[in-house]
Amino acid sequence: MNQETANGTEPSAAASDPSPVTEPGVEAELSRYLPILAKMSEQLKQTSAQIEDSVVEVCNSFQGMAERARATVSKATGFLGEGDGTPGKKSFEELVENTGATLVKIMNTTAESGEISRRAVESMQQIDNAAQQISAALSLLEELAKQNKMLALNARIEAAHAGSQGAGFEVVAIEVASQTQRSREVTGKVGGLVEDLRNLANATLIDLRRINERDAERVEASQKEANESLRDLRTAHQEMKAMLTGITADGALLAKDIGSAVRGMQFQDRVSQRIGHVVDELETLHARLVARFGSVHINLAADEGFRAYTMREEREAAGVHEAESPGGDVELF
Amino acid sequence: MWNCSEQAVVGSSREGFEVRKVLIVDDSVSMRQMVGFTLKEGGFEVLEAEHGQDALDKLQGTSVDLVITDLNMPVMDGITLITNLRKQPAMKNKPILMLTTEGLASKKEEGKAAGATGWIVKPFDPEKLLLTVAKVLP
Numbered sequence: 181m182n183q184e185t186a187n188g189t190e191p192s193a194a195a196s197d198p199s200p201v202t203e204p205g206v207e208a209e210l211s212r213y214l215p216i217l218a219k220m221s222e223q224l225k226q227t228s229a230q231i232e233d234s235v236v237e238v239c240n241s242f243q244g245m246a247e248r249a250r251a252t253v254s255k256a257t258g259f260l261g262e263g264d265g266t267p268g269k270k271s272f273e274e275l276v277e278n279t280g281a282t283l284v285k286i287m288n289t290t291a292e293s294g295e296i297s298r299r300a301v302e303s304m305q306q307i308d309n310a311a312q313q314i315s316a317a318l319s320l321l322e323e324l325a326k327q328n329k330m331l332a333l334n335a336r337i338e339a340a341h342a343g344s345q346g347a348g349f350e351v352v353a354i355e356v357a358s359q360t361q362r363s364r365e366v367t368g369k370v371g372g373l374v375e376d377l378r379n380l381a382n383a384t385l386i387d388l389r390r391i392n393e394r395d396a397e398r399v400e401a402s403q404k405e406a407n408e409s410l411r412d413l414r415t416a417h418q419e420m421k422a423m424l425t426g427i428t429a430d431g432a433l434l435a436k437d438i439g440s441a442v443r444g445m446q447f448q449d450r451v452s453q454r455i456g457h458v459v460d461e462l463e464t465l466h467a468r469l470v471a472r473f474g475s476v477h478i479n480l481a482a483d484e485g486f487r488a489y490t491m492r493e494e495r496e497a498a499g500v501h502e503a504e505s506p507g508g509d510v511e512l513f
Numbered sequence: 514m515w516n517c518s519e520q521a522v523v524g525s526s527r528e529g530f531e532v533r534k535v536l537i538v539d540d541s542v543s544m545r546q547m548v549g550f551t552l553k554e555g556g557f558e559v560l561e562a563e564h565g566q567d568a569l570d571k572l573q574g575t576s577v578d579l580v581i582t583d584l585n586m587p588v589m590d591g592i593t594l595i596t597n598l599r600k601q602p603a604m605k606n607k608p609i610l611m612l613t614t615e616g617l618a619s620k621k622e623e624g625k626a627a628g629a630t631g632w633i634v635k636p637f638d639p640e641k642l643l644l645t646v647a648k649v650l651p
Binding site: 232236239243435446452 | 541542543544546547550551553554585614635636637638639640
Protein backbone atom coordinates (compact mmCIF):
# COMPACT_ATOMS: atom_id res chain seq x y z
CA MET A 181 0.00 0.00 0.00
CA ASN A 182 2.98 2.28 0.46
CA GLN A 183 3.17 3.16 -3.21
CA GLU A 184 -0.57 3.13 -3.87
CA THR A 185 -3.66 4.98 -2.81
CA ALA A 186 -6.45 3.18 -1.00
CA ASN A 187 -8.13 2.53 -4.36
CA GLY A 188 -5.09 0.60 -5.50
CA THR A 189 -4.17 3.19 -8.12
CA GLU A 190 -0.75 4.60 -8.76
CA PRO A 191 -0.10 8.05 -7.33
CA SER A 192 -1.22 10.80 -9.72
CA ALA A 193 1.12 13.00 -11.69
CA ALA A 194 0.54 15.73 -9.12
CA ALA A 195 1.56 13.31 -6.42
CA SER A 196 4.80 12.45 -8.20
CA ASP A 197 5.40 16.12 -8.87
CA PRO A 198 4.62 17.88 -5.60
CA SER A 199 5.14 21.57 -4.99
CA PRO A 200 8.80 22.27 -4.40
CA VAL A 201 9.83 22.41 -0.79
CA THR A 202 12.44 25.07 -0.45
CA GLU A 203 13.21 24.96 3.24
CA PRO A 204 15.78 22.22 3.95
CA GLY A 205 14.66 22.03 7.58
CA VAL A 206 11.07 21.42 6.50
CA GLU A 207 12.18 18.72 4.08
CA ALA A 208 14.10 16.97 6.81
CA GLU A 209 11.16 17.18 9.15
CA LEU A 210 8.74 15.83 6.50
CA SER A 211 11.07 13.00 5.55
CA ARG A 212 11.22 12.03 9.21
CA TYR A 213 7.49 11.25 9.13
CA LEU A 214 7.67 9.26 5.93
CA PRO A 215 7.97 5.76 7.43
CA ILE A 216 5.69 6.71 10.28
CA LEU A 217 2.82 7.47 7.90
CA ALA A 218 2.77 3.90 6.59
CA LYS A 219 2.83 2.53 10.11
CA MET A 220 0.03 4.84 11.20
CA SER A 221 -2.08 3.68 8.27
CA GLU A 222 -1.48 0.08 9.27
CA GLN A 223 -2.45 0.81 12.87
CA LEU A 224 -5.64 2.55 11.84
CA LYS A 225 -6.61 -0.40 9.65
CA GLN A 226 -5.95 -2.80 12.49
CA THR A 227 -8.00 -0.66 14.86
CA SER A 228 -10.88 -0.57 12.41
CA ALA A 229 -10.77 -4.34 11.97
CA GLN A 230 -10.66 -4.89 15.74
CA ILE A 231 -13.70 -2.66 16.28
CA GLU A 232 -15.55 -4.56 13.57
CA ASP A 233 -14.64 -7.93 15.13
CA SER A 234 -15.92 -6.70 18.49
CA VAL A 235 -19.18 -5.46 17.02
CA VAL A 236 -19.70 -8.76 15.20
CA GLU A 237 -19.08 -10.60 18.47
CA VAL A 238 -21.54 -8.37 20.36
CA CYS A 239 -24.09 -8.81 17.58
CA ASN A 240 -23.69 -12.59 17.81
CA SER A 241 -24.33 -12.39 21.54
CA PHE A 242 -27.46 -10.32 20.93
CA GLN A 243 -28.67 -12.89 18.46
CA GLY A 244 -28.15 -15.62 21.06
CA MET A 245 -29.97 -13.57 23.70
CA ALA A 246 -32.88 -12.88 21.38
CA GLU A 247 -33.14 -16.53 20.36
CA ARG A 248 -33.06 -17.74 23.96
CA ALA A 249 -35.65 -15.15 25.03
CA ARG A 250 -37.90 -16.18 22.17
CA ALA A 251 -37.45 -19.86 22.97
CA THR A 252 -38.27 -19.24 26.66
CA VAL A 253 -41.46 -17.34 25.83
CA SER A 254 -42.43 -19.96 23.27
CA LYS A 255 -41.87 -22.81 25.74
CA ALA A 256 -43.77 -21.09 28.53
CA THR A 257 -46.63 -20.22 26.20
CA GLY A 258 -46.76 -23.78 24.94
CA PHE A 259 -46.64 -25.20 28.46
CA LEU A 260 -49.47 -23.01 29.69
CA GLY A 261 -51.64 -22.68 26.63
CA GLU A 262 -51.07 -24.89 23.66
CA GLY A 263 -48.65 -27.62 24.70
CA ASP A 264 -45.12 -27.80 23.35
CA GLY A 265 -46.22 -29.44 20.13
CA THR A 266 -45.33 -32.98 21.24
CA PRO A 267 -48.14 -35.25 20.00
CA GLY A 268 -50.33 -36.33 22.91
CA LYS A 269 -48.68 -33.97 25.38
CA LYS A 270 -51.14 -31.70 27.15
CA SER A 271 -50.69 -28.09 28.17
CA PHE A 272 -50.84 -27.02 31.80
CA GLU A 273 -54.23 -25.42 31.17
CA GLU A 274 -55.57 -28.70 29.81
CA LEU A 275 -54.05 -30.55 32.77
CA VAL A 276 -55.82 -28.22 35.21
CA GLU A 277 -59.12 -28.65 33.39
CA ASN A 278 -58.73 -32.44 33.12
CA THR A 279 -57.70 -32.79 36.76
CA GLY A 280 -60.70 -30.69 37.79
CA ALA A 281 -63.04 -32.82 35.68
CA THR A 282 -61.55 -36.04 37.11
CA LEU A 283 -61.94 -34.78 40.68
CA VAL A 284 -65.56 -33.83 40.01
CA LYS A 285 -66.18 -37.31 38.57
CA ILE A 286 -64.61 -38.98 41.63
CA MET A 287 -66.70 -36.81 43.96
CA ASN A 288 -69.86 -37.62 42.01
CA THR A 289 -69.08 -41.34 42.11
CA THR A 290 -68.45 -41.18 45.86
CA ALA A 291 -71.68 -39.25 46.33
CA GLU A 292 -73.53 -41.88 44.26
CA SER A 293 -72.09 -44.63 46.47
CA GLY A 294 -73.34 -42.74 49.53
CA GLU A 295 -76.80 -42.47 47.96
CA ILE A 296 -76.88 -46.23 47.22
CA SER A 297 -75.83 -46.92 50.79
CA ARG A 298 -78.58 -44.61 52.08
CA ARG A 299 -81.17 -46.37 49.91
CA ALA A 300 -79.96 -49.76 51.19
CA VAL A 301 -80.55 -48.55 54.77
CA GLU A 302 -84.07 -47.54 53.78
CA SER A 303 -84.67 -50.96 52.14
CA MET A 304 -83.43 -52.79 55.22
CA GLN A 305 -85.76 -50.71 57.37
CA GLN A 306 -88.62 -51.64 55.06
CA ILE A 307 -87.65 -55.34 55.35
CA ASP A 308 -87.65 -55.02 59.16
CA ASN A 309 -91.08 -53.35 59.04
CA ALA A 310 -92.40 -56.15 56.83
CA ALA A 311 -90.96 -58.76 59.21
CA GLN A 312 -92.67 -57.01 62.13
CA GLN A 313 -95.98 -57.17 60.26
CA ILE A 314 -95.39 -60.90 59.55
CA SER A 315 -94.72 -61.44 63.28
CA ALA A 316 -97.99 -59.66 64.10
CA ALA A 317 -99.83 -61.84 61.57
CA LEU A 318 -98.25 -64.98 63.08
CA SER A 319 -99.43 -63.91 66.56
CA LEU A 320 -102.93 -63.60 65.18
CA LEU A 321 -102.64 -67.09 63.64
CA GLU A 322 -101.47 -68.46 67.02
CA GLU A 323 -104.50 -66.92 68.67
CA LEU A 324 -106.77 -68.47 66.02
CA ALA A 325 -105.07 -71.87 66.56
CA LYS A 326 -105.72 -71.65 70.31
CA GLN A 327 -109.38 -70.91 69.68
CA ASN A 328 -109.57 -73.83 67.20
CA LYS A 329 -108.03 -76.13 69.81
CA MET A 330 -110.67 -75.13 72.35
CA LEU A 331 -113.33 -75.54 69.72
CA ALA A 332 -112.11 -79.06 68.88
CA LEU A 333 -112.05 -79.98 72.59
CA ASN A 334 -115.60 -78.77 73.10
CA ALA A 335 -116.67 -80.63 70.00
CA ARG A 336 -115.21 -83.89 71.37
CA ILE A 337 -117.03 -83.35 74.70
CA GLU A 338 -120.27 -82.75 72.91
CA ALA A 339 -119.64 -85.84 70.74
CA ALA A 340 -119.10 -87.96 73.87
CA HIS A 341 -122.42 -86.75 75.27
CA ALA A 342 -124.13 -87.74 72.07
CA GLY A 343 -122.86 -91.35 72.40
CA SER A 344 -122.70 -93.52 69.33
CA GLN A 345 -124.52 -90.85 67.31
CA GLY A 346 -121.64 -88.44 67.93
CA ALA A 347 -118.92 -90.89 66.85
CA GLY A 348 -118.50 -89.31 63.40
CA PHE A 349 -118.54 -85.86 64.89
CA GLU A 350 -115.73 -86.89 67.26
CA VAL A 351 -113.57 -88.03 64.32
CA VAL A 352 -113.95 -84.55 62.78
CA ALA A 353 -113.14 -82.88 66.10
CA ILE A 354 -109.98 -84.99 66.45
CA GLU A 355 -108.91 -84.09 62.94
CA VAL A 356 -109.49 -80.36 63.58
CA ALA A 357 -107.40 -80.62 66.74
CA SER A 358 -104.65 -82.38 64.79
CA GLN A 359 -104.65 -79.73 61.99
CA THR A 360 -104.62 -76.97 64.56
CA GLN A 361 -101.59 -78.51 66.20
CA ARG A 362 -99.77 -78.77 62.87
CA SER A 363 -100.74 -75.19 62.07
CA ARG A 364 -99.26 -74.03 65.40
CA GLU A 365 -96.04 -75.90 64.65
CA VAL A 366 -95.70 -74.21 61.21
CA THR A 367 -96.55 -70.83 62.71
CA GLY A 368 -93.91 -71.34 65.37
CA LYS A 369 -91.33 -72.30 62.73
CA VAL A 370 -92.16 -69.27 60.55
CA GLY A 371 -92.04 -67.06 63.64
CA GLY A 372 -88.53 -68.33 64.36
CA LEU A 373 -87.44 -67.65 60.78
CA VAL A 374 -88.92 -64.14 60.89
CA GLU A 375 -87.07 -63.50 64.12
CA ASP A 376 -83.81 -64.61 62.50
CA LEU A 377 -84.59 -62.39 59.51
CA ARG A 378 -85.20 -59.40 61.76
CA ASN A 379 -81.97 -60.00 63.67
CA LEU A 380 -80.07 -60.23 60.39
CA ALA A 381 -81.80 -57.13 59.01
CA ASN A 382 -80.98 -55.19 62.18
CA ALA A 383 -77.33 -56.23 62.07
CA THR A 384 -77.12 -55.26 58.38
CA LEU A 385 -78.87 -52.00 59.12
CA ILE A 386 -76.31 -51.13 61.79
CA ASP A 387 -73.44 -51.92 59.39
CA LEU A 388 -75.02 -49.94 56.58
CA ARG A 389 -75.59 -46.95 58.86
CA ARG A 390 -71.94 -47.04 59.90
CA ILE A 391 -70.84 -47.24 56.24
CA ASN A 392 -73.22 -44.48 55.34
CA GLU A 393 -71.95 -42.16 58.06
CA ARG A 394 -68.33 -42.92 57.17
CA ASP A 395 -69.01 -42.35 53.43
CA ALA A 396 -70.70 -39.05 54.19
CA GLU A 397 -67.65 -37.92 56.18
CA ARG A 398 -65.31 -39.10 53.43
CA VAL A 399 -67.31 -37.41 50.70
CA GLU A 400 -67.29 -34.17 52.64
CA ALA A 401 -63.53 -34.41 53.30
CA SER A 402 -62.80 -35.41 49.69
CA GLN A 403 -64.89 -32.57 48.34
CA LYS A 404 -63.08 -30.15 50.58
CA GLU A 405 -59.66 -31.48 49.52
CA ALA A 406 -60.62 -31.57 45.85
CA ASN A 407 -61.93 -28.01 45.97
CA GLU A 408 -58.77 -26.83 47.71
CA SER A 409 -56.57 -28.66 45.19
CA LEU A 410 -58.51 -27.21 42.29
CA ARG A 411 -58.30 -23.75 43.78
CA ASP A 412 -54.52 -24.16 44.28
CA LEU A 413 -54.10 -25.43 40.72
CA ARG A 414 -56.07 -22.53 39.30
CA THR A 415 -54.13 -20.06 41.44
CA ALA A 416 -50.86 -21.59 40.24
CA HIS A 417 -52.11 -21.39 36.67
CA GLN A 418 -53.04 -17.72 37.05
CA GLU A 419 -49.69 -16.95 38.65
CA MET A 420 -47.86 -18.72 35.83
CA LYS A 421 -49.91 -16.84 33.27
CA ALA A 422 -49.06 -13.57 34.98
CA MET A 423 -45.40 -14.64 35.01
CA LEU A 424 -45.62 -15.44 31.31
CA THR A 425 -47.11 -12.03 30.62
CA GLY A 426 -44.16 -10.57 32.52
CA ILE A 427 -41.69 -12.67 30.54
CA THR A 428 -43.33 -11.62 27.26
CA ALA A 429 -43.21 -7.97 28.32
CA ASP A 430 -39.55 -8.41 29.30
CA GLY A 431 -38.93 -10.01 25.91
CA ALA A 432 -40.46 -6.98 24.21
CA LEU A 433 -38.28 -4.67 26.31
CA LEU A 434 -35.25 -6.80 25.53
CA ALA A 435 -36.07 -6.55 21.82
CA LYS A 436 -36.34 -2.78 22.17
CA ASP A 437 -33.02 -2.63 24.02
CA ILE A 438 -31.37 -4.83 21.41
CA GLY A 439 -32.86 -2.59 18.70
CA SER A 440 -31.30 0.44 20.35
CA ALA A 441 -28.02 -1.42 20.74
CA VAL A 442 -28.04 -2.49 17.07
CA ARG A 443 -28.67 1.11 16.08
CA GLY A 444 -25.90 2.28 18.41
CA MET A 445 -23.41 -0.30 17.19
CA GLN A 446 -23.69 1.03 13.68
CA PHE A 447 -21.29 3.76 14.80
CA GLN A 448 -18.65 1.20 13.89
CA ASP A 449 -19.63 1.28 10.22
CA ARG A 450 -19.32 5.04 10.14
CA VAL A 451 -16.08 5.01 12.15
CA SER A 452 -14.66 2.37 9.80
CA GLN A 453 -15.56 4.49 6.80
CA ARG A 454 -13.95 7.54 8.33
CA ILE A 455 -10.84 5.59 9.27
CA GLY A 456 -10.79 4.21 5.72
CA HIS A 457 -10.86 7.74 4.33
CA VAL A 458 -8.10 8.87 6.71
CA VAL A 459 -6.03 5.83 5.70
CA ASP A 460 -6.58 6.69 2.03
CA GLU A 461 -5.32 10.21 2.63
CA LEU A 462 -2.37 9.01 4.69
CA GLU A 463 -1.37 6.57 1.98
CA THR A 464 -1.71 9.22 -0.71
CA LEU A 465 0.41 11.56 1.39
CA HIS A 466 2.91 8.78 1.94
CA ALA A 467 3.09 8.08 -1.78
CA ARG A 468 3.65 11.75 -2.50
CA LEU A 469 6.40 12.06 0.09
CA VAL A 470 8.13 8.94 -1.20
CA ALA A 471 7.95 10.36 -4.70
CA ARG A 472 9.43 13.59 -3.41
CA PHE A 473 12.07 12.36 -0.98
CA GLY A 474 12.54 8.71 -1.85
CA SER A 475 12.75 6.02 0.80
CA VAL A 476 13.92 7.13 4.19
CA HIS A 477 14.95 4.68 6.86
CA ILE A 478 14.92 5.66 10.48
CA ASN A 479 15.05 3.58 13.61
CA LEU A 480 11.39 3.48 14.63
CA ALA A 481 12.17 1.41 17.71
CA ALA A 482 14.13 4.33 19.02
CA ASP A 483 11.41 6.85 18.25
CA GLU A 484 9.97 8.31 21.40
CA GLY A 485 6.37 8.09 20.14
CA PHE A 486 6.55 4.40 19.24
CA ARG A 487 8.32 3.59 22.50
CA ALA A 488 5.15 4.69 24.28
CA TYR A 489 3.11 1.93 22.61
CA THR A 490 2.00 -0.63 25.15
CA MET A 491 0.02 -3.15 23.11
CA ARG A 492 1.51 -5.92 21.07
CA GLU A 493 -0.63 -4.96 18.03
CA GLU A 494 0.61 -1.37 18.25
CA ARG A 495 4.22 -2.50 18.42
CA GLU A 496 3.76 -4.94 15.54
CA ALA A 497 2.14 -2.26 13.38
CA ALA A 498 4.97 0.13 14.22
CA GLY A 499 7.56 -2.51 13.48
CA VAL A 500 8.91 -2.44 17.02
CA HIS A 501 9.84 -6.01 17.80
CA GLU A 502 10.73 -7.02 21.32
CA ALA A 503 10.44 -10.34 23.08
CA GLU A 504 7.29 -10.49 25.18
CA SER A 505 4.98 -13.06 26.69
CA PRO A 506 1.78 -13.88 24.84
CA GLY A 507 -1.51 -12.41 26.06
CA GLY A 508 -3.23 -14.08 28.97
CA ASP A 509 0.00 -14.93 30.80
CA VAL A 510 0.29 -14.22 34.51
CA GLU A 511 3.67 -13.50 35.95
CA LEU A 512 4.35 -13.12 39.67
CA PHE A 513 7.44 -11.31 40.83
CA MET B 514 -39.22 -10.34 18.59
CA TRP B 515 -39.29 -6.74 17.37
CA ASN B 516 -42.45 -4.88 18.28
CA CYS B 517 -43.40 -4.40 14.65
CA SER B 518 -46.95 -3.07 14.94
CA GLU B 519 -48.04 -3.28 11.29
CA GLN B 520 -46.93 -6.85 10.72
CA ALA B 521 -45.70 -8.85 13.66
CA VAL B 522 -43.84 -11.44 11.58
CA VAL B 523 -43.25 -9.91 8.18
CA GLY B 524 -41.10 -12.73 6.85
CA SER B 525 -43.81 -15.22 7.77
CA SER B 526 -41.71 -17.99 9.22
CA ARG B 527 -44.82 -19.46 10.80
CA GLU B 528 -46.11 -22.81 9.75
CA GLY B 529 -48.01 -22.78 6.48
CA PHE B 530 -46.25 -19.70 5.12
CA GLU B 531 -43.39 -19.56 2.66
CA VAL B 532 -40.32 -17.91 4.18
CA ARG B 533 -39.19 -14.82 2.23
CA LYS B 534 -35.55 -14.64 1.20
CA VAL B 535 -33.47 -11.45 1.42
CA LEU B 536 -29.99 -10.85 -0.01
CA ILE B 537 -27.88 -8.41 2.02
CA VAL B 538 -24.97 -6.85 0.12
CA ASP B 539 -22.42 -4.96 2.22
CA ASP B 540 -18.65 -5.05 2.49
CA SER B 541 -18.88 -4.61 6.26
CA VAL B 542 -19.22 -7.92 8.09
CA SER B 543 -20.78 -6.21 11.09
CA MET B 544 -23.40 -4.42 8.99
CA ARG B 545 -24.33 -7.68 7.28
CA GLN B 546 -24.55 -9.23 10.72
CA MET B 547 -26.80 -6.50 12.13
CA VAL B 548 -29.11 -6.33 9.11
CA GLY B 549 -29.20 -10.13 8.99
CA PHE B 550 -30.00 -10.37 12.68
CA THR B 551 -32.86 -7.88 12.31
CA LEU B 552 -34.31 -9.66 9.29
CA LYS B 553 -33.98 -13.12 10.84
CA GLU B 554 -35.84 -11.82 13.89
CA GLY B 555 -38.50 -10.63 11.44
CA GLY B 556 -38.85 -14.16 10.10
CA PHE B 557 -36.81 -13.84 6.91
CA GLU B 558 -34.22 -16.16 5.45
CA VAL B 559 -31.02 -14.23 4.81
CA LEU B 560 -28.29 -14.54 2.17
CA GLU B 561 -25.13 -12.42 2.27
CA ALA B 562 -22.76 -10.98 -0.32
CA GLU B 563 -19.62 -8.88 0.20
CA HIS B 564 -20.00 -6.65 -2.87
CA GLY B 565 -21.97 -6.23 -6.08
CA GLN B 566 -20.17 -8.88 -8.08
CA ASP B 567 -20.46 -11.37 -5.20
CA ALA B 568 -24.21 -10.66 -5.16
CA LEU B 569 -24.55 -11.27 -8.90
CA ASP B 570 -22.64 -14.54 -8.54
CA LYS B 571 -24.82 -15.70 -5.66
CA LEU B 572 -28.00 -14.86 -7.54
CA GLN B 573 -26.97 -17.14 -10.40
CA GLY B 574 -28.25 -20.25 -8.69
CA THR B 575 -31.03 -18.87 -6.53
CA SER B 576 -33.80 -16.29 -6.39
CA VAL B 577 -34.61 -13.83 -3.63
CA ASP B 578 -37.63 -11.71 -2.75
CA LEU B 579 -35.68 -8.61 -1.83
CA VAL B 580 -32.15 -7.16 -2.12
CA ILE B 581 -30.75 -4.70 0.43
CA THR B 582 -27.46 -3.22 -0.73
CA ASP B 583 -24.83 -0.78 0.44
CA LEU B 584 -23.67 1.95 -1.94
CA ASN B 585 -19.88 2.13 -1.64
CA MET B 586 -18.27 -1.27 -1.91
CA PRO B 587 -15.10 -2.64 -3.48
CA VAL B 588 -15.20 -4.56 -6.80
CA MET B 589 -18.75 -3.45 -7.65
CA ASP B 590 -20.75 -0.68 -5.98
CA GLY B 591 -24.45 -0.68 -5.19
CA ILE B 592 -25.60 1.47 -8.12
CA THR B 593 -23.82 -0.77 -10.64
CA LEU B 594 -25.30 -3.80 -8.93
CA ILE B 595 -28.84 -2.41 -9.24
CA THR B 596 -28.28 -1.51 -12.90
CA ASN B 597 -27.15 -5.09 -13.55
CA LEU B 598 -29.99 -6.65 -11.57
CA ARG B 599 -32.67 -4.64 -13.38
CA LYS B 600 -31.46 -6.18 -16.64
CA GLN B 601 -32.28 -9.66 -15.32
CA PRO B 602 -35.90 -10.78 -15.93
CA ALA B 603 -36.08 -12.45 -12.51
CA MET B 604 -35.04 -9.24 -10.72
CA LYS B 605 -36.78 -6.72 -12.95
CA ASN B 606 -39.72 -6.17 -10.61
CA LYS B 607 -38.25 -7.29 -7.28
CA PRO B 608 -37.75 -4.61 -4.62
CA ILE B 609 -34.18 -3.37 -4.07
CA LEU B 610 -33.38 -1.14 -1.11
CA MET B 611 -30.22 0.92 -0.70
CA LEU B 612 -28.84 0.95 2.85
CA THR B 613 -25.97 3.42 3.06
CA THR B 614 -24.36 6.17 5.09
CA GLU B 615 -24.70 8.34 2.01
CA GLY B 616 -27.58 10.79 2.31
CA LEU B 617 -26.92 13.21 -0.57
CA ALA B 618 -29.99 13.98 -2.70
CA SER B 619 -27.92 13.67 -5.88
CA LYS B 620 -26.85 10.14 -4.90
CA LYS B 621 -30.43 9.22 -4.09
CA GLU B 622 -31.50 10.40 -7.54
CA GLU B 623 -28.74 8.29 -9.03
CA GLY B 624 -30.02 5.26 -7.14
CA LYS B 625 -33.60 5.92 -8.15
CA ALA B 626 -32.58 6.25 -11.79
CA ALA B 627 -30.71 2.94 -11.56
CA GLY B 628 -33.87 1.23 -10.30
CA ALA B 629 -33.68 1.31 -6.50
CA THR B 630 -37.03 0.88 -4.74
CA GLY B 631 -36.02 2.83 -1.66
CA TRP B 632 -33.14 4.46 0.19
CA ILE B 633 -32.35 3.99 3.86
CA VAL B 634 -29.63 6.06 5.51
CA LYS B 635 -27.50 4.33 8.14
CA PRO B 636 -27.69 3.95 11.06
CA PHE B 637 -30.95 2.11 10.55
CA ASP B 638 -33.62 1.48 13.14
CA PRO B 639 -34.41 -2.28 13.23
CA GLU B 640 -38.14 -1.76 13.66
CA LYS B 641 -38.32 0.81 10.86
CA LEU B 642 -36.27 -1.44 8.61
CA LEU B 643 -38.78 -4.25 9.06
CA LEU B 644 -41.69 -1.90 8.44
CA THR B 645 -40.02 -0.64 5.27
CA VAL B 646 -39.36 -4.18 4.11
CA ALA B 647 -43.01 -5.08 4.77
CA LYS B 648 -44.11 -2.09 2.68
CA VAL B 649 -41.97 -2.88 -0.36
CA LEU B 650 -42.62 -6.61 -0.46
CA PRO B 651 -45.61 -7.54 -2.63
